Amino acid sequence: MSEWRPTADFAALGRRAQLLSQIRQFFAARGVLEVDTPLLASAPVTDPNIEAITAQSPSGEGQMYLQTSPEFAMKRLLAAGSGPIYQICKAFRQGERGRRHNPEFTMLEWYRPDMGLDALIDEVAAVVALASGSADVARMTYQQVFEMHCHLNPHTASLVELKACAGQHLDLGFDSDDRDLWLQLLMSSVVEPALDPEQISIVCDFPETQAALAKIAVNGEGQRVARRFEAFYAGMELANGYDELRDAGELVRRIGDDHRRRGLSGQDLPPIDRYLLKAMPYLPECTGVAIGFDRLVMIACKAERIDQVIAFPLERV
Template sequence: MSEWRPTADFTALGRRAQLLSQVRQFFQARDVLEVDTPLLASAPVTDPNIEAIAAESPSGEGQLYLQTSPEFAMKRLLAAGSGPIYQICKAFRRGERGRRHNPEFTMLEWYRPGLSLADLIDEVAAVIGLASGYCDTVVMTYQQVFEKHCGLNPHSASIEALRDCARQHLDLSFDSDDRDLWLQLLMSSVVEPALDPEKICFVADFPETQAALAKVGVNEDSYPVARRFEAFYAGMELANGYDELRDAAELVRRISDDHRRRGVAGQCLPPIDRYLLKAMPHLPECVGVAIGFDRLVMIACQAARIDEVIAFPLERV
């Protein structure tokens, strides 16, 4: 029996250690401060697509959560005047297990006051390049990739058109009036697999309904869009970057909408992070991004499964 052994070999673990060192050197050269924030949080994200893992408070009173991202704590540091910061840390998400997912994973996240989203895209490409080697980079809008691979404009297409397109590509046995469900299904099942796996592909300007904690602006065709991007390489989503929202009232509105959608879906309604709300008025203009570090290691090792680059996945803890 070998269940006690690591699933990753020591060559992969050595490359992982090397990549950690390279990332730290990358940010040190740019005067970005490495920070360390708690893994426990009083409130998790409210995004209906992300479920936090609850933990009993050490005091025995109330409930805490294992962080799904260091975002909220890092924004409090930014609001307090930290300047540019990054963090490499463990994050936890309930129910996420598969070829590229483990409920406990390593995240690389950084925030850059004063930089543009285009500047951040350049930095993300450089960080991915530490794992992939030199690659061509392509930047497209969400509208452009949908028009190219689905033949429709995601901002103006009707729910019926989105549904019909999904059914042309996929064998589906359900129906829905949720516009974002169809957009996300087409993005993950049609658009993403069509992206060039040998280039670092950035998709920017998502629909405003998928803004999460990004600002909303207007694109050249006058459609409202979320000022955010996702990065893809080798068939994997690697990064999610935002021009960060700074409006506390808008944050409360979006949390309320998350709670509404969670209620409809029968999900729990997590508490609101009161510390983040108090910090929001002091948050500087900044951009931020999160990268799944384990996936970077998968690229560096040409691994097919996350288990090949982490010592002990869920089944061996």
């Protein structure tokens, strides 16, 4: 019986430790402060695509949540005047288990006051290069990658056109009138696999409806788009970055929209983080990004499965 043994070999664990050290040196050289925030939170994200793992309050009264990201707590630090900060920490998400997913995983997240998205993208590429070595960087808009691989404009295509495109590429056993669901399905199943695995692909200007906590802007064609990007390399999504929303009223509106969507699908309606709402008026202009650290280690080790780069996945704890 070997169930007690780690799934990662010690060469991979050694490379993991080396990469942690390299990342800390990277941010220290740039004057970015490492911070540490609680794993337990009174309120989780409300995004319908992310489910938090719950825990009983230490007082025995009420429910708390294991963080899905340190974002809310880090934004409170930013609002209090921390300046540029980063964190390497554990994050937890319900139901995420697979070749590249474990419900408990390690996240690298950082925030840059007064830094634009272009400069933040340069930093993301430099961090990925710590794991991958030198790689070309290609920057494309969400519209460009959809026109290239799906032959439609994602901002103007009808629901019928999106469904038809999905039917051409995928064996579908369901139907939905949720336009974003079809866009996300096409992105993950058609566009992402077609991106060059040998280059760092940056996809920006997502649809307004997929803004999450990013600002909204108008592109050159007059379409409202999210000031948000994702980074891909070696066939994997690695990073999700925002020009951060600072409007508390808009945040409440978006949470309400999340709750509406959750209600329609029968999901729980999580509470709103009251501390974040109070901090929002003090949040400086900033950009921020989160990277799945375990995936960086997978790249560094040329691993096919997350189990090869973490000591004890879900089934061994």
